Amino acid sequence: MKWNWQQVDWPNFTYRTKVLETLEKQFLQESGVVIGAFKHLRDDDKDTLKIDLLSTEALKTSEIEGELLNRESVQSSIRRQFGLQADGRKVPAAEQGIAEMMVHLYRSFDKHLSHDMLFEWHRQLTNGRRDLKEIGCYRTHADPMQVVSGSMHDPKVHYEAPPSKQMQKEMNAFIKWFNATAPGSKNALPALVRSGIAHLYFVSIHPFEDGNGRIGRAISEKAIAQSIGQPSLTALAHQIERGRKNYYDQLASASRDNELTDWLTYFANLVLSAQKRTEVHIQFLIDKTKLYDRLRDQINARQEKALERMFREGPDGFIGGLSAENYIAIAKTSRATATRDLAELVELSALKKTGKLRHTRYWLHLPAYD
Numbered sequence: 001m002k003w004n005w006q007q008v009d010w011p012n013f014t015y016r017t018k019v020l021e022t023l024e025k026q027f028l029q030e031s032g033v034v035i036g037a038f039k040h041l042r043d044d045d046k047d048t049l050k051i052d053l054l055s056t057e058a059l060k061t062s063e064i065e066g067e068l069l070n071r072e073s074v075q076s077s078i079r080r081q082f083g084l085q086a087d088g089r090k091v092p093a094a095e096q097g098i099a100e101m102m103v104h105l106y107r108s109f110d111k112h113l114s115h116d117m118l119f120e121w122h123r124q125l126t127n128g129r130r131d132l133k134e135i136g137c138y139r140t141h142a143d144p145m146q147v148v149s150g151s152m153h154d155p156k157v158h159y160e161a162p163p164s165k166q167m168q169k170e171m172n173a174f175i176k177w178f179n180a181t182a183p184g185s186k187n188a189l190p191a192l193v194r195s196g197i198a199h200l201y202f203v204s205i206h207p208f209e210d211g212n213g214r215i216g217r218a219i220s221e222k223a224i225a226q227s228i229g230q231p232s233l234t235a236l237a238h239q240i241e242r243g244r245k246n247y248y249d250q251l252a253s254a255s256r257d258n259e260l261t262d263w264l265t266y267f268a269n270l271v272l273s274a275q276k277r278t279e280v281h282i283q284f285l286i287d288k289t290k291l292y293d294r295l296r297d298q299i300n301a302r303q304e305k306a307l308e309r310m311f312r313e314g315p316d317g318f319i320g321g322l323s324a325e326n327y328i329a330i331a332k333t334s335r336a337t338a339t340r341d342l343a344e345l346v347e348l349s350a351l352k353k354t355g356k357l358r359h360t361r362y363w364l365h366l367p368a369y370d
Helices: 017-039 043-064 071-081 093-107 115-125 164-180 191-205 212-228 236-242 244-254 261-295 301-311 324-331 335-347
Strands: 146-150 155-160 351-354 361-364
Touching (some): 017 191, 017 212, 043 212, 071 093, 164 191, 191 261, 236 244, 301 324
Antiparallel strands (some): 146 155
16 A cells, blocks of 8 residues: 555645635634634733643643643743743753743744754754654654554554655655745645645654654644734644544545545644634633622632632633532631632622532633633
8 A cells, every 4th residue: 555655646735625615714714703802811811821722732732642741840831931930840851842842833933944943843842852863853764664553563554654765855845835835925825724734744754753743733833823923822732632533543544645635624623623712711811800800809818719729720620620628628728618618609600509518519600611
């Protein structure tokens, strides 16, 4: 069986334009909604959104590859790089590296893609690694670059990338294509089409010894940001991780042919879902401000501390809801006081209550949260 890069039409990708036109229009409309909503945030909430989404994307793009990182460490590193107040924790190398890459992506979204930019991302992504021979450069090893599963004695090959000797040629062509199809250029492509092709094209080449998936997703984010003229803060990796098996199935199917309508339709819907999540997150922060304004001078320090802890969980909320035991631990108070405080927050419509007795749970009472 031949892979996409072995076909005579590589890399002249084709797709059915009509199928994607509606999705492209929806993307542009939703982009306007997100940008408009973002403008209504206070400056501190804008920083909160930026840190929350960048750190979540850093965590999720790593989780897709089976690497679990520490959220607090990633957020601390991102905050320091933006010049915001951060705790003094020592951040591990992996968390520091992915944070640096996400901030670099955010700040350089409008810059042309280059070999040096990709090499810098790879160095950041592999910060602290000692098991890789080639860091900050394309692979040169003679062994086939394969995506496999199963045992060492009976491996299943899901994909085999072009040999290392072709890397410079393939990457020269990829970078030239990416920059030539940017908004405003003669050969500009629609936003979702360019982002989707860029991701598949890059991971099909698989130019690095490791980290190709994470860098491929960063390139897709860069394409989205360039299409709207500002950092996108699109929760793309979050949506991919939620359907990780389907993501890999779609990639495997698309790697056998250079007609990409099915892949681009799948990818476009991913981006639209990610946009919706960002929109919900923005509304969540707007609702938070409105709630605090309404509750001003009506709640005590314990209640405020508990609400702030719940808001830190974002739109996904406290897993399983807030229990009385949670409140006691957060507010450092007695059960009787906790019961009274929670009842007051329900009466003020700051929280809503579900369940009874030991199954009682409390949830933020916000439109976006609901």
